[in-house]
Ligand SMILES: Cc1cc2nc3c(=O)[nH]c(=O)nc-3n(C[C@H](O)[C@H](O)[C@H](O)COP(=O)(O)OP(=O)(O)OC[C@H]3O[C@@H](n4cnc5c(N)ncnc54)[C@H](O)[C@@H]3O)c2cc1C
Ligand code: FES
Protein backbone atom coordinates (compact mmCIF):
# COMPACT_ATOMS: atom_id res chain seq x y z
CA UNK A 97 0.00 0.00 0.00
CA UNK A 98 1.14 3.48 -0.78
CA UNK A 99 -0.43 6.72 0.24
CA UNK A 100 -0.89 9.09 -2.70
CA UNK A 101 -1.87 12.69 -3.14
CA UNK A 102 -2.96 14.26 -6.36
CA UNK A 103 -5.19 16.97 -7.65
CA UNK A 104 -8.26 15.69 -9.49
CA UNK A 105 -10.55 18.17 -11.22
CA UNK A 106 -9.16 21.00 -9.14
CA UNK A 107 -9.55 19.25 -5.79
CA UNK A 108 -6.81 17.79 -3.63
CA UNK A 109 -7.45 14.06 -3.15
CA UNK A 110 -5.54 11.36 -1.35
CA UNK A 111 -5.80 7.66 -0.75
CA UNK A 112 -4.04 4.52 0.41
CA UNK A 113 -3.93 2.12 -2.49
CA UNK A 114 -2.16 -1.11 -3.43
CA UNK A 115 0.84 -0.26 -5.63
CA UNK A 116 -0.60 -2.07 -8.65
CA UNK A 117 -3.74 0.13 -8.69
CA UNK A 118 -4.33 1.68 -12.10
CA UNK A 119 -5.31 5.31 -12.36
CA UNK A 120 -8.62 4.17 -13.90
CA UNK A 121 -9.33 2.04 -10.81
CA UNK A 122 -8.35 4.82 -8.46
CA UNK A 123 -10.69 7.24 -10.23
CA UNK A 124 -13.63 4.87 -10.50
CA UNK A 125 -13.41 2.79 -7.35
CA UNK A 126 -11.76 5.07 -4.81
CA UNK A 127 -13.01 8.46 -5.96
CA UNK A 128 -16.26 7.14 -7.53
CA UNK A 129 -15.64 9.20 -10.65
CA UNK A 130 -17.25 6.65 -12.93
CA UNK A 131 -17.37 8.92 -15.97
CA UNK A 132 -13.99 7.52 -16.98
CA UNK A 133 -14.96 4.30 -18.75
CA UNK A 134 -13.08 1.02 -19.12
CA UNK A 135 -13.77 -0.34 -22.59
CA UNK A 136 -10.91 -2.76 -23.07
CA UNK A 137 -8.42 -2.44 -20.22
CA UNK A 138 -5.74 -3.33 -22.82
CA UNK A 139 -4.81 0.22 -23.94
CA UNK A 140 -6.61 -0.05 -27.27
CA UNK A 141 -9.98 1.74 -27.03
CA UNK A 142 -9.36 5.13 -25.43
CA UNK A 143 -12.61 5.15 -23.39
CA UNK A 144 -10.45 5.76 -20.30
CA UNK A 145 -8.57 8.84 -21.60
CA UNK A 146 -8.02 11.56 -19.00
CA UNK A 147 -5.58 14.48 -18.88
CA UNK A 148 -2.50 14.24 -16.69
CA UNK A 149 -0.72 17.56 -16.32
CA UNK A 150 -2.56 18.72 -19.42
CA UNK A 151 -1.80 15.73 -21.63
CA UNK A 152 -4.14 13.00 -22.88
CA UNK A 153 -3.26 9.65 -21.34
CA UNK A 154 -4.97 6.26 -21.08
CA UNK A 155 -5.78 5.91 -17.39
CA UNK A 156 -5.96 2.10 -17.68
CA UNK A 157 -2.26 2.11 -18.59
CA UNK A 158 -0.91 4.27 -15.80
CA UNK A 159 -0.25 3.41 -12.17
CA UNK A 160 -1.97 5.67 -9.66
CA UNK A 161 1.05 5.61 -7.33
CA UNK A 162 3.27 7.01 -10.09
CA UNK A 163 1.19 10.20 -10.13
CA UNK A 164 2.08 11.73 -6.77
CA UNK A 165 1.43 15.47 -7.06
CA UNK A 166 -0.05 15.27 -10.57
CA UNK A 167 -2.98 17.31 -11.88
CA UNK A 168 -5.62 15.02 -13.32
CA UNK A 169 -8.69 16.12 -15.26
CA UNK A 170 -11.51 13.69 -15.98
CA UNK A 171 -14.74 14.12 -17.92
CA UNK A 172 -16.39 15.23 -14.66
CA UNK A 173 -13.98 18.14 -14.44
CA UNK A 174 -14.67 19.68 -17.85
CA UNK A 175 -17.98 21.40 -17.23
CA UNK A 176 -17.63 24.62 -15.34
CA UNK A 177 -21.23 25.39 -14.42
CA UNK A 178 -22.12 25.18 -18.11
CA UNK A 179 -21.15 22.26 -20.29
CA UNK A 180 -17.75 22.53 -21.97
CA UNK A 181 -17.99 23.54 -25.68
CA UNK A 182 -16.82 20.03 -26.63
CA UNK A 183 -19.68 18.49 -24.64
CA UNK A 184 -22.18 20.89 -26.24
CA UNK A 185 -20.82 20.06 -29.70
CA UNK A 186 -21.20 16.29 -29.16
CA UNK A 187 -24.79 16.97 -28.10
CA UNK A 188 -25.56 19.31 -31.03
CA UNK A 189 -23.95 17.08 -33.67
CA UNK A 190 -25.25 13.73 -32.45
CA UNK A 191 -21.66 12.71 -31.72
CA UNK A 192 -22.73 9.76 -29.62
CA UNK A 193 -25.13 6.87 -29.62
CA UNK A 194 -24.64 4.51 -26.66
CA UNK A 195 -22.19 7.00 -25.14
CA UNK A 196 -19.72 4.46 -23.87
CA UNK A 197 -16.75 5.86 -25.83
CA UNK A 198 -17.84 9.47 -25.34
CA UNK A 199 -15.84 10.48 -22.23
CA UNK A 200 -12.65 9.36 -23.95
CA UNK A 201 -13.64 10.96 -27.26
CA UNK A 202 -14.32 14.25 -25.52
CA UNK A 203 -11.08 14.20 -23.50
CA UNK A 204 -9.10 13.37 -26.66
CA UNK A 205 -11.03 16.03 -28.58
CA UNK A 206 -10.24 18.74 -26.03
CA UNK A 207 -6.58 17.67 -26.01
CA UNK A 208 -6.20 17.83 -29.79
CA UNK A 209 -7.94 21.20 -30.13
CA UNK A 210 -5.74 22.73 -27.43
CA UNK A 211 -2.56 21.20 -28.86
CA UNK A 212 -3.25 22.31 -32.44
CA UNK A 213 -4.17 25.82 -31.25
CA UNK A 214 -0.97 26.06 -29.18
CA UNK A 215 1.11 24.96 -32.17
CA UNK A 216 -0.79 27.24 -34.55
CA UNK A 217 -1.79 24.28 -36.73
CA UNK A 218 -5.05 23.80 -38.58
CA UNK A 219 -7.13 20.93 -37.15
CA UNK A 220 -8.59 19.62 -40.41
CA UNK A 221 -11.09 16.77 -40.48
CA UNK A 222 -8.31 14.50 -41.77
CA UNK A 223 -6.15 15.54 -38.81
CA UNK A 224 -9.04 14.81 -36.42
CA UNK A 225 -9.43 11.33 -37.92
CA UNK A 226 -5.71 10.64 -37.51
CA UNK A 227 -5.74 12.04 -33.96
CA UNK A 228 -8.60 9.69 -33.06
CA UNK A 229 -6.43 6.66 -33.88
CA UNK A 230 -6.51 5.58 -30.22
CA UNK A 231 -10.26 6.07 -29.62
CA UNK A 232 -12.63 3.36 -30.76
CA UNK A 233 -16.40 3.77 -31.19
CA UNK A 234 -18.61 0.77 -31.93
CA UNK A 235 -21.72 2.81 -32.73
CA UNK A 236 -21.42 6.06 -34.63
CA UNK A 237 -19.17 5.32 -37.59
CA UNK A 238 -17.13 8.34 -36.45
CA UNK A 239 -18.54 10.94 -38.89
CA UNK A 240 -20.50 12.81 -36.26
CA UNK A 241 -17.65 12.58 -33.78
CA UNK A 242 -15.38 14.30 -36.31
CA UNK A 243 -18.10 16.91 -36.94
CA UNK A 244 -18.49 17.49 -33.21
CA UNK A 245 -14.78 18.10 -32.70
CA UNK A 246 -14.65 20.44 -35.72
CA UNK A 247 -17.62 22.35 -34.36
CA UNK A 248 -16.10 22.63 -30.86
CA UNK A 249 -12.71 23.65 -32.28
CA UNK A 250 -14.37 26.66 -33.89
CA UNK A 251 -15.83 27.68 -30.52
CA UNK A 252 -13.01 26.88 -28.10
CA UNK B 253 -2.37 -7.74 -12.09
CA UNK B 254 -0.45 -9.56 -9.36
CA UNK B 255 0.64 -7.43 -6.40
CA UNK B 256 3.87 -5.54 -6.84
CA UNK B 257 5.90 -3.02 -4.90
CA UNK B 258 6.49 0.38 -6.49
CA UNK B 259 9.72 2.35 -6.13
CA UNK B 260 10.56 5.77 -7.52
CA UNK B 261 14.31 6.26 -7.03
CA UNK B 262 15.87 9.68 -7.54
CA UNK B 263 19.23 8.39 -8.79
CA UNK B 264 20.67 5.60 -10.91
CA UNK B 265 22.45 4.22 -7.82
CA UNK B 266 19.14 3.99 -5.95
CA UNK B 267 17.50 2.39 -8.99
CA UNK B 268 20.22 -0.26 -9.14
CA UNK B 269 19.83 -0.88 -5.41
CA UNK B 270 16.05 -1.26 -5.78
CA UNK B 271 16.51 -3.64 -8.74
CA UNK B 272 18.92 -5.76 -6.74
CA UNK B 273 16.71 -5.63 -3.66
CA UNK B 274 13.68 -7.35 -5.23
CA UNK B 275 13.27 -11.04 -6.13
CA UNK B 276 12.15 -10.23 -9.63
CA UNK B 277 12.31 -6.48 -9.95
CA UNK B 278 11.73 -4.75 -13.28
CA UNK B 279 12.27 -1.25 -14.55
CA UNK B 280 9.19 0.82 -15.35
CA UNK B 281 9.34 3.70 -17.78
CA UNK B 282 6.22 4.77 -19.76
CA UNK B 283 4.44 1.54 -18.82
CA UNK B 284 2.75 1.35 -22.24
CA UNK B 285 4.08 -2.15 -22.80
CA UNK B 286 4.91 -3.42 -19.32
CA UNK B 287 1.59 -2.67 -17.60
CA UNK B 288 -0.35 -4.44 -20.37
CA UNK B 289 2.03 -7.41 -20.07
CA UNK B 290 1.43 -7.47 -16.30
CA UNK B 291 -2.34 -7.42 -16.79
CA UNK B 292 -2.02 -10.47 -19.03
CA UNK B 293 0.09 -12.15 -16.33
CA UNK B 294 2.93 -12.45 -18.84
CA UNK B 295 5.06 -10.47 -16.40
CA UNK B 296 4.76 -10.51 -12.62
CA UNK B 297 7.53 -8.34 -11.24
CA UNK B 298 7.90 -8.40 -7.45
CA UNK B 299 9.03 -4.78 -7.62
CA UNK B 300 8.64 -2.00 -10.17
CA UNK B 301 11.46 0.51 -10.31
CA UNK B 302 10.10 3.66 -11.98
CA UNK B 303 13.02 5.57 -13.52
CA UNK B 304 11.03 8.67 -14.46
CA UNK B 305 12.02 10.42 -11.26
CA UNK B 306 15.74 10.31 -12.01
CA UNK B 307 17.08 13.72 -12.99
CA UNK B 308 18.88 13.84 -16.32
CA UNK B 309 17.20 10.80 -17.90
CA UNK B 310 14.64 12.85 -19.79
CA UNK B 311 15.15 15.41 -22.52
CA UNK B 312 17.00 16.01 -25.76
CA UNK B 313 20.19 17.89 -26.48
CA UNK B 314 22.14 18.58 -29.65
CA UNK B 315 25.91 18.74 -29.72
CA UNK B 316 27.16 19.69 -33.18
CA UNK B 317 25.77 17.02 -35.45
CA UNK B 318 24.79 14.61 -32.73
CA UNK B 319 21.55 14.23 -30.82
CA UNK B 320 21.41 12.83 -27.30
CA UNK B 321 17.97 11.60 -26.29
CA UNK B 322 17.42 10.66 -22.66
CA UNK B 323 15.92 7.21 -22.02
CA UNK B 324 12.68 8.48 -20.46
CA UNK B 325 11.99 11.00 -23.23
CA UNK B 326 8.49 10.32 -24.57
CA UNK B 327 7.62 9.60 -28.18
CA UNK B 328 5.63 12.87 -28.24
CA UNK B 329 8.68 14.83 -27.07
CA UNK B 330 10.90 13.31 -29.77
CA UNK B 331 8.21 13.98 -32.40
CA UNK B 332 7.92 17.64 -31.44
CA UNK B 333 11.53 18.52 -30.59
CA UNK B 334 13.14 21.30 -32.64
CA UNK B 335 16.63 19.76 -32.58
CA UNK B 336 15.34 16.37 -33.75
CA UNK B 337 13.30 18.12 -36.47
CA UNK B 338 16.41 20.03 -37.56
CA UNK B 339 19.07 17.28 -37.41
CA UNK B 340 17.03 14.18 -38.11
CA UNK B 341 13.44 14.89 -39.17
CA UNK B 342 12.98 11.23 -40.15
CA UNK B 343 13.34 10.23 -36.49
CA UNK B 344 10.74 12.82 -35.45
CA UNK B 345 8.42 11.47 -38.15
CA UNK B 346 8.99 7.94 -36.90
CA UNK B 347 8.13 8.97 -33.33
CA UNK B 348 5.00 10.80 -34.48
CA UNK B 349 3.76 7.57 -36.08
CA UNK B 350 4.09 5.35 -32.99
CA UNK B 351 0.71 4.18 -31.73
CA UNK B 352 -1.68 6.99 -30.87
CA UNK B 353 -1.52 10.35 -29.09
CA UNK B 354 -2.06 8.95 -25.59
CA UNK B 355 0.57 6.23 -26.08
CA UNK B 356 3.04 8.82 -27.40
CA UNK B 357 2.46 10.97 -24.33
CA UNK B 358 3.62 8.17 -22.01
CA UNK B 359 5.76 5.71 -23.96
CA UNK B 360 9.51 6.32 -23.95
CA UNK B 361 12.43 5.62 -26.28
CA UNK B 362 14.31 3.64 -23.62
CA UNK B 363 11.31 1.41 -22.95
CA UNK B 364 10.75 0.82 -26.64
CA UNK B 365 14.28 -0.28 -27.43
CA UNK B 366 14.69 -2.30 -24.21
CA UNK B 367 11.54 -4.17 -25.20
CA UNK B 368 12.76 -4.65 -28.82
CA UNK B 369 9.39 -5.76 -30.13
CA UNK B 370 9.97 -7.23 -33.62
CA UNK B 371 7.40 -4.77 -35.00
CA UNK B 372 8.48 -1.66 -33.08
CA UNK B 373 9.59 1.46 -34.94
CA UNK B 374 12.55 2.83 -32.99
CA UNK B 375 14.75 -0.26 -33.45
CA UNK B 376 14.68 0.29 -37.25
CA UNK B 377 15.50 3.99 -36.85
CA UNK B 378 18.35 3.52 -34.41
CA UNK B 379 19.88 0.63 -36.36
CA UNK B 380 19.80 2.50 -39.70
CA UNK B 381 21.11 5.69 -38.08
CA UNK B 382 24.02 3.82 -36.49
CA UNK B 383 23.04 5.09 -33.05
CA UNK B 384 24.79 4.33 -29.79
CA UNK B 385 22.85 3.09 -26.77
CA UNK B 386 24.24 4.45 -23.52
CA UNK B 387 23.63 2.52 -20.30
CA UNK B 388 24.63 2.99 -16.68
CA UNK B 389 27.69 0.81 -17.31
CA UNK B 390 28.73 1.13 -20.99
CA UNK B 391 27.98 2.20 -24.54
CA UNK B 392 26.62 -0.28 -27.07
CA UNK B 393 26.36 0.24 -30.84
CA UNK B 394 22.90 -0.36 -32.29
CA UNK B 395 24.45 -3.14 -34.42
CA UNK B 396 25.35 -5.01 -31.22
CA UNK B 397 22.33 -3.96 -29.16
CA UNK B 398 19.38 -5.50 -31.03
CA UNK B 399 19.89 -9.26 -30.70
CA UNK B 400 16.61 -10.86 -31.69
CA UNK B 401 12.92 -11.17 -30.81
CA UNK B 402 12.46 -9.11 -27.63
CA UNK B 403 16.18 -9.70 -26.99
CA UNK B 404 18.89 -7.09 -26.50
CA UNK B 405 22.49 -6.94 -25.34
CA UNK B 406 21.39 -5.50 -21.97
CA UNK B 407 22.61 -7.43 -18.96
CA UNK B 408 20.32 -8.16 -16.05
CA UNK B 409 19.74 -4.94 -14.15
CA UNK B 410 21.43 -2.75 -16.78
CA UNK B 411 19.66 0.57 -17.33
CA UNK B 412 19.54 2.48 -20.62
CA UNK B 413 20.22 6.12 -19.82
CA UNK B 414 20.32 7.69 -23.28
CA UNK B 415 20.62 7.18 -27.00
CA UNK B 416 23.10 9.08 -29.16
CA UNK B 417 22.17 9.61 -32.79
CA UNK B 418 24.56 11.07 -35.38
CA UNK B 419 22.67 13.30 -37.83
CA UNK B 420 22.44 11.65 -41.26
CA UNK B 421 22.84 13.67 -44.43
CA UNK B 422 19.45 12.27 -45.49
CA UNK B 423 17.06 9.76 -43.96
CA UNK B 424 13.46 8.62 -44.25
CA UNK B 425 11.17 6.05 -42.68
CA UNK B 426 8.23 4.38 -44.38
CA UNK B 427 5.85 2.23 -42.35
CA UNK B 428 2.99 0.05 -43.43
CA UNK B 429 1.03 -0.09 -40.18
CA UNK B 430 -0.97 -3.10 -39.08
CA UNK B 431 -4.26 -1.22 -38.71
CA UNK B 432 -5.46 -2.82 -35.46
CA UNK B 433 -2.25 -2.69 -33.44
CA UNK B 434 -0.69 0.33 -35.21
CA UNK B 435 2.68 -1.46 -35.05
CA UNK B 436 4.65 -1.96 -38.28
CA UNK B 437 3.57 -4.80 -40.51
CA UNK B 438 6.71 -3.72 -42.33
CA UNK B 439 8.75 -0.58 -41.70
CA UNK B 440 11.89 0.42 -43.60
CA UNK B 441 14.29 3.11 -42.43
CA UNK B 442 16.83 4.36 -44.99
CA UNK B 443 19.71 6.53 -43.74
CA UNK B 444 22.46 8.05 -45.85
CA UNK B 445 25.27 9.08 -43.52
CA UNK B 446 27.22 10.70 -46.34
CA UNK B 447 29.72 7.84 -46.42
CA UNK B 448 27.26 5.01 -47.03
CA UNK B 449 23.65 3.95 -46.83
CA UNK B 450 22.17 1.81 -44.06
CA UNK B 451 18.75 0.22 -44.42
CA UNK B 452 16.95 -1.35 -41.45
CA UNK B 453 13.74 -3.35 -41.61
CA UNK B 454 11.26 -3.88 -38.79
CA UNK B 455 8.05 -5.90 -38.56
CA UNK B 456 9.27 -8.53 -40.97
CA UNK B 457 12.22 -10.47 -39.56
CA UNK B 458 11.75 -13.70 -37.62
CA UNK B 459 14.73 -12.57 -35.54
CA UNK B 460 13.48 -9.01 -35.14
CA UNK B 461 14.89 -5.86 -36.70
CA UNK B 462 17.64 -6.40 -39.30
CA UNK B 463 19.78 -4.56 -41.84
CA UNK B 464 19.25 -5.45 -45.48
CA UNK B 465 22.65 -5.92 -47.14
CA UNK B 466 21.23 -6.06 -50.69
CA UNK B 467 19.32 -2.79 -50.33
CA UNK B 468 22.29 -1.12 -48.65
CA UNK B 469 24.65 -2.07 -51.48
CA UNK B 470 22.20 -1.03 -54.18
CA UNK B 471 21.39 2.33 -52.61
CA UNK B 472 25.02 3.08 -51.74
CA UNK B 473 25.73 2.50 -55.44
CA UNK B 474 22.90 4.69 -56.63
CA UNK B 475 20.26 6.35 -54.46
CA UNK B 476 16.96 5.99 -56.29
CA UNK B 477 13.89 3.81 -56.41
CA UNK B 478 15.13 2.15 -59.62
CA UNK B 479 18.05 0.63 -57.68
CA UNK B 480 15.55 -1.18 -55.45
CA UNK B 481 13.91 -3.05 -58.35
CA UNK B 482 17.18 -4.84 -59.01
CA UNK B 483 17.43 -6.15 -55.43
CA UNK B 484 16.23 -9.65 -54.70
CA UNK B 485 14.29 -9.51 -51.41
CA UNK B 486 14.23 -13.09 -50.22
CA UNK B 487 11.37 -14.20 -47.99
CA UNK B 488 13.61 -16.59 -46.09
CA UNK B 489 13.59 -15.76 -42.37
CA UNK B 490 10.61 -13.41 -42.72
CA UNK B 491 7.54 -13.64 -40.49
CA UNK B 492 4.39 -15.38 -41.76
CA UNK B 493 1.31 -14.81 -39.62
CA UNK B 494 -2.40 -14.02 -39.93
CA UNK B 495 -1.54 -10.46 -40.96
CA UNK B 496 0.65 -11.40 -43.89
CA UNK B 497 2.65 -14.24 -45.42
CA UNK B 498 6.43 -13.96 -45.74
CA UNK B 499 6.31 -13.34 -49.51
CA UNK B 500 3.84 -10.50 -48.90
CA UNK B 501 6.20 -9.01 -46.33
CA UNK B 502 9.12 -9.40 -48.76
CA UNK B 503 7.14 -7.44 -51.34
CA UNK B 504 6.27 -4.78 -48.74
CA UNK B 505 9.97 -4.37 -47.87
CA UNK B 506 10.61 -3.39 -51.47
CA UNK B 507 7.60 -1.04 -51.59
CA UNK B 508 8.41 0.61 -48.24
CA UNK B 509 12.06 1.00 -49.22
CA UNK B 510 10.92 2.79 -52.40
CA UNK B 511 8.53 5.03 -50.49
CA UNK B 512 11.33 5.93 -48.07
CA UNK B 513 13.78 6.66 -50.90
CA UNK B 514 11.24 8.74 -52.83
CA UNK B 515 10.59 10.88 -49.76
CA UNK B 516 14.29 11.59 -49.07
C1 LIG C 1 -2.07 1.00 -28.36
C2 LIG C 1 -0.57 0.92 -28.50
C3 LIG C 1 0.00 1.12 -29.74
C4 LIG C 1 1.39 1.05 -29.90
N1 LIG C 1 1.90 1.24 -31.14
C5 LIG C 1 3.23 1.19 -31.33
C6 LIG C 1 3.80 1.41 -32.62
O1 LIG C 1 3.11 1.71 -33.59
N2 LIG C 1 5.15 1.33 -32.74
C7 LIG C 1 5.96 1.04 -31.68
O2 LIG C 1 7.18 1.00 -31.86
N3 LIG C 1 5.46 0.85 -30.45
C8 LIG C 1 4.12 0.92 -30.25
N4 LIG C 1 3.61 0.72 -28.98
C9 LIG C 1 4.53 0.44 -27.86
C10 LIG C 1 4.98 1.76 -27.22
O3 LIG C 1 5.87 2.42 -28.10
C11 LIG C 1 5.66 1.60 -25.86
O4 LIG C 1 5.75 2.89 -25.33
C12 LIG C 1 7.05 1.03 -25.86
O5 LIG C 1 7.11 -0.20 -26.51
C13 LIG C 1 7.55 0.78 -24.44
O6 LIG C 1 7.98 1.96 -23.87
P1 LIG C 1 7.57 2.34 -22.38
O7 LIG C 1 8.34 3.54 -22.04
O8 LIG C 1 6.10 2.42 -22.31
O9 LIG C 1 8.19 1.11 -21.57
P2 LIG C 1 7.65 0.22 -20.37
O10 LIG C 1 6.37 -0.43 -20.76
O11 LIG C 1 7.69 0.95 -19.11
O12 LIG C 1 8.82 -0.87 -20.35
C14 LIG C 1 9.01 -1.81 -21.41
C15 LIG C 1 10.19 -2.74 -21.07
O13 LIG C 1 11.42 -2.04 -21.10
C16 LIG C 1 12.10 -2.10 -19.84
N5 LIG C 1 12.71 -0.78 -19.68
C17 LIG C 1 12.06 0.41 -19.69
N6 LIG C 1 12.94 1.43 -19.62
C18 LIG C 1 14.18 0.87 -19.58
C19 LIG C 1 15.51 1.42 -19.51
N7 LIG C 1 15.73 2.74 -19.48
N8 LIG C 1 16.55 0.55 -19.47
C20 LIG C 1 16.35 -0.79 -19.53
N9 LIG C 1 15.12 -1.35 -19.60
C21 LIG C 1 14.05 -0.54 -19.62
C22 LIG C 1 11.03 -2.46 -18.84
O14 LIG C 1 11.55 -3.14 -17.74
C23 LIG C 1 10.10 -3.33 -19.67
O15 LIG C 1 10.60 -4.64 -19.75
C24 LIG C 1 2.23 0.79 -28.79
C25 LIG C 1 1.67 0.60 -27.53
C26 LIG C 1 0.28 0.66 -27.37
C27 LIG C 1 -0.31 0.46 -26.01
S1 FES D 1 -9.92 1.05 -21.24
FE1 FES D 1 -8.07 2.13 -21.43
S2 FES D 1 -7.72 2.09 -23.55
FE2 FES D 1 -9.52 0.86 -23.36
Ligand code: FES
Nearest residue numbers: 193197233234235
Ligand atom coordinates in the same frame (compact mmCIF):
# COMPACT_ATOMS: atom_id res chain seq x y z
S1 FES E 1 -21.28 5.86 -29.05
FE1 FES E 1 -21.32 3.74 -28.56
S2 FES E 1 -19.21 3.27 -28.55
FE2 FES E 1 -19.20 5.25 -29.33
